[in-house]
Amino acid sequence: MTSARNNHSLPPALVSNLQDVLLRRKAGEENGDPSKDADESAESCTSTSVEDSTADDNSSKPIVLVTNGDGIESPGLVYLVEALVGEGLYNVNVCAPQSDKSVSGHSVTLQETVTVTSTELGGATAYEVSGTPVDCVSLALSGSLFSWSKPLLVISGINRGSSCGHHTFYSGVVAGAREALMCNVPSLSISLNWKKDESQESDFKDAVSICLPLINAALRDIEKGLFPESCLLNIEIPTCPSTNKGFKLTKQSMWRSMPSWHTVSANRHPSGGHFMSNQQSLGIQLAQLSRDASAAGAARRLTKQRPNVEIESVGAAGKLAAGRLKKYFRLEFVDKEQDDADDDLDFRALEKGFVTITPLSLSPHIESNTRAAASDWVSAVLHGDQ
DSSP states (O other), X not given: OHHHHHHHSOOHHHHHHHHHHHHHHHHHHHTTOTTHHHHHHHHHHHHHHHHHHHHHHHHTSOEEEEEOSSOTTOHHHHHHHHHHHHHTSSEEEEEEESSOOTTOTTOOOOSSOOOEEEEEETTEEEEEESSOHHHHHHHHHXXXXXXXXXXXXXXXXXXXXXXXXXXXXXXXXXXXXXXXXXXXXXXXXXXXXXXTTTOOTHHHHHHHHHHHHHHHHHHHHHHHTOSOOSOEEEEEEOSSGGGOOOEEEOBOOOOOOEXXXXXXXXXXXXXXXXXXXXXXXXXXXXXXXOSTTTTTOEEEEEOSSOSEEEEEEOOOSSOOOTTOOOOOEEEEEEOOOOOOOOTTBHHHHHHTTOEEEXXXXXXXXXXXXXXXXXXXXHHHHHTTOO
């Protein structure tokens, strides 16, 4: 009998709260308003209990850090975060650039102050950062921003545009995952092969549905010590995610689109800036932060849809010295035909409609045992052997 009573007795904290309610109700009756104070106290107790229980619940869940290269408002990141929070299995945290940094590579911000602002994002703990994806991951893992010391997994994406081949060196989304790997934290980078006139925002929702089981498997196996070490996994979603042909383990190719520089008339840019636009046919958004404006500042203008980013840089006041010439150029990437027909290469398999999974190492040439470990893990996950 004693055991039964203990199992069903009220927690001491709740008993204390109820006693407070009764005391306030008594005081209210003496003041002629018996219900108001009691209601307010009950509401306060309930709110506090819910907040405390939510915090305790999150603290016991595996920590997942999400970043990207397109910026914190991009649909790929928003849909991914909402899905992860909706799973109810993880303590989801976001630290992402406040604007598009898709082609920032592995750049970091030095000798400039980085601004961090808390924001609301799908129920996650989220911050937007006035820096690059690498800044975001480095800051998040430093212990200076979040209360936790280390996440179980870092996910970078879902980005708009392929990061296959040599574009991994330009890619901000891959750089975010690479920074995590350099800090000995398992990581994934995810991109959607966005193409102009073919892709639409709902494709990101389909991309999330496709990669979520893989994310869940990664988190499960990291805890078990089964996830491949010494590499990150670069996941590429085909242009039409809903009609994909399945997952395929691939090798990093030598593919890249060709840089094309065009002379720009000064009349088109009277304020003396340089313009960098995204080549949506390749899914590449060129939005690098200009460093030559550190003396006078930089003016950045983003449209709501962010199809293009214009960065204007104003130099020091005064005229050019005699004999000096100023010119303006615009960089774009254009398609390049590839002769390599190896179906195991990332870009080729992606073109054929597969969801590609490419292990990337910190060394120039991925070790054979690392690739073998990644191959074994991917095969086990896809065939349900674990």
